[in-house]
Amino acid sequence: MAKQYETVIGLEVHVELATKTKIFCGCSTAFGGEPNTHTCPVCTGMPGSLPVLNKQVLEYAVAVGLATNCTITQYCKFDRKNYFYPDNPQNYQISQLYLPICRNGKVEIETEKGKKFVGIHEIHMEEDAGKLIHDEWDDCSLVDFNRSGVPLIEIVSEPDMRSAEEVIAYLEKLRMIIQYLGASDCKLQEGSMRADVNLSIREAGQEAFGTRTEMKNLNSFKAIARAIEGERERQIELLEEGKKVVQETRRWDDNKGESYAMRSKEDAQDYRYFPDPDLVPIVLDDAFLDGIRRKQPEFREEKMLRYKEEFDIPEYDIEIITGSKHMADIFEATVALGSQPKKVSNWLMVETLRLLKENGMDPEDIRFSPEHLSRLIALTDAKAINSSVAKEVFEVMFEQDIDPEKYVEEKGLKTVNDEGALRKTVEEVIAGNPQSVEDYRNGKEKAIGFLVGQTMKAMKGKADPGMVNRLLKELL
Amino acid sequence: MANIISDETIEYVGILAKLELSGEEKEQAKKDMGSMLDYIDKLGELDTQGVEPMSHVFPVKNVFREDVVTNGNIREEILKNAPGEKDGMFVVPRTFE
Numbered sequence: 315m316a317k318q319y320e321t322v323i324g325l326e327v328h329v330e331l332a333t334k335t336k337i338f339c340g341c342s343t344a345f346g347g348e349p350n351t352h353t354c355p356v357c358t359g360m361p362g363s364l365p366v367l368n369k370q371v372l373e374y375a376v377a378v379g380l381a382t383n384c385t386i387t388q389y390c391k392f393d394r395k396n397y398f399y400p401d402n403p404q405n406y407q408i409s410q411l412y413l414p415i416c417r418n419g420k421v422e423i424e425t426e427k428g429k430k431f432v433g434i435h436e437i438h439m440e441e442d443a444g445k446l447i448h449d450e451w452d453d454c455s456l457v458d459f460n461r462s463g464v465p466l467i468e469i470v471s472e473p474d475m476r477s478a479e480e481v482i483a484y485l486e487k488l489r490m491i492i493q494y495l496g497a498s499d500c501k502l503q504e505g506s507m508r509a510d511v512n513l514s515i516r517e518a519g520q521e522a523f524g525t526r527t528e529m530k531n532l533n534s535f536k537a538i539a540r541a542i543e544g545e546r547e548r549q550i551e552l553l554e555e556g557k558k559v560v561q562e563t564r565r566w567d568d569n570k571g572e573s574y575a576m577r578s579k580e581d582a583q584d585y586r587y588f589p590d591p592d593l594v595p596i597v598l599d600d601a602f603l604d605g606i607r608r609k610q611p612e613f614r615e616e617k618m619l620r621y622k623e624e625f626d627i628p629e630y631d632i633e634i635i636t637g638s639k640h641m642a643d644i645f646e647a648t649v650a651l652g653s654q655p656k657k658v659s660n661w662l663m664v665e666t667l668r669l670l671k672e673n674g675m676d677p678e679d680i681r682f683s684p685e686h687l688s689r690l691i692a693l694t695d696a697k698a699i700n701s702s703v704a705k706e707v708f709e710v711m712f713e714q715d716i717d718p719e720k721y722v723e724e725k726g727l728k729t730v731n732d733e734g735a736l737r738k739t740v741e742e743v744i745a746g747n748p749q750s751v752e753d754y755r756n757g758k759e760k761a762i763g764f765l766v767g768q769t770m771k772a773m774k775g776k777a778d779p780g781m782v783n784r785l786l787k788e789l790l
Numbered sequence: 791m792a793n794i795i796s797d798e799t800i801e802y803v804g805i806l807a808k809l810e811l812s813g814e815e816k817e818q819a820k821k822d823m824g825s826m827l828d829y830i831d832k833l834g835e836l837d838t839q840g841v842e843p844m845s846h847v848f849p850v851k852n853v854f855r856e857d858v859v860t861n862g863n864i865r866e867e868i869l870k871n872a873p874g875e876k877d878g879m880f881v882v883p884r885t886f887e
Contacts, residue, residue: 334857334858334859335855335858335860340855340860341861342859347863348865349878349879350868350869350878350879351863351865351878352863353864353868354868358868360871366855367853367855368855369854369855369856370857399885400882400885446882449876449881452876455882455883455884456879457880458879459880589845589846591846591847593853594848595846595852596851597851
């Protein structure tokens with residue numbers, strides 16, 4: 315019988331924090347600036363420059379730690395991790411080795427196999443590196459330090475996961491917690507969340523861990539799932555052939571569906587960490603921690619429970635809406651303005667999701683305001699516009715966050731409730747379509763649909779279909 | 791000298807520090823490093839039972855800045871420190887991942 319293998323996975327997750335400035339200097343973290351326009355002597359590693367910790371970074375790190383049941387290190391400090399690479403201008407990265415800000419946490423995940431805890435070994439604060447661009451033309455590399463010094467937290471899990479499903483559930487869980495805290499948008503594709511997968515295999519039932527490899531360059535949940543499957547198979551094959559797994563860092567190529575060992579630097583493992591003398595120790599008293607605790611938001615699980623009690627909307631809607639803090643905020647604010655929860659949920663679940671998908675956007679990218687959504691719902695409730703006009707208006711609102719009331723007024727989209735005018739149009743339609751009238755009178759119920767359509771067309775869509783239907787039946 | 795630095799060690803330290811040392815320089819570096827370690831060993835003679843390890847020399851803690859942008863675009867100044875410049879970026883030898 316073939317041997318059974320168990321996959322053992324631990325993750326190192328880097329999250330870019332949503333601060334306005336870098337971790338140790340007052341340079342902007344905004345995206346899209348021209349190369350090196352967000353730099354200063356500190357983040358380009360000039361001798362004599364002095365890093366000073368951004369307080370917001372500390373607060374976010376502690377908030378994430380508390381939300382993941384960690385113990386906060388109340389006496390903590392920074393260390394230098396030494397290595398040479400051109401994207402790292404100081405030749406060391408400021409990180410935390412000896413006293414990371416958070417330790418010994420856990421989060422609960424749920425997969426089809428049930429619930430379980432994934433341990434968090436530690437969370438530490440550190441700085442990001444710059445960006446290297448390879449210049450084929452001049453056969454050199456170019457460095458942009460705009461991202462150098464952008465604050466990161468690295469969340470190191472225990473090797474508690476056993477499958478790709480568990481890994482994805484864990485990442486989703488972290489993403490929800492961090493998004494709800496507003497500490498990061500956690501987008502894998504854009505690199506504001508990066509996951510390195512440490513994976514080893516062992517024969518089922520065995521206690522000792524096998525040799526692990528570390529997989530980098532995983533930019534989507536799908537890539538992570540494929541990389542895990544690929545690496546598991548590669549390691550099993552090695553063992554079955556009587557070979558050994560080599561502890562190394564591998565880079566996943568998602569297009570090819572395979573990984574390759576990254577050129578191991580001969581000195582890579584010797585980082586010679588030591589305390590950074592430029593940064594003074596951080597001492598956190600209980601009052602500081604209580605302050606952060608008090609500011610913790612309502613997290614997703616609590617929100618889901620509350621929605622179930624407060625709002626009469628399907629459980630599936632609740633899951634989708636709370637799956638994005640931003641969407642949940644819009645939902646709640648719109649309901650608070652007096653709109654019926656079921657109607658708000660419908661706009662989010664149907665039209666909003668459709669437009670997000672069509673435009674390749676995330677729920678975080680929604681721009682329309684709760685005020686405007688609530689006005690649009692009020693307009694349809696009052697039958698001032700019909701549902702197809704409402705959809706049209708919504709599309710414009712989705713794109714430009716226009717005020718639907720003004721827009722409907724300006725474009726003259728209000729439903730014509732003047733029965734006289736409508737009756738006249740209906741009469742014209744009846745006169746102009748004798749065949750359909752004939753069909754209807756001969757018992758072809760469906761023919762009326764065509765006549766309703768013709769009337770709506772003649773009214774440029776600005777009629778209440780119910781009223782059109784009634785008038786047609788009356789006049790036929 | 792109590793601490794003898796081996797050829798392998800000095801070779802390895804040279805790699806870590808990205809230094810190419812001549813034979814003569816290596817011998818000198820071995821001597822220097824040995825005497826530095828001897829000096830450090832001297833500290834080991836002290837009784838440090840019950841003394842808290844010191845991680846910082848000044849009695850200062852919790853120095854923070856607010857999360858407010860204070861720096862503008864000083865690219866031209868910054869690039870003056872670059873070994874070479876192209877398209878607003880630092881030019882470095884070709885580097886592979």
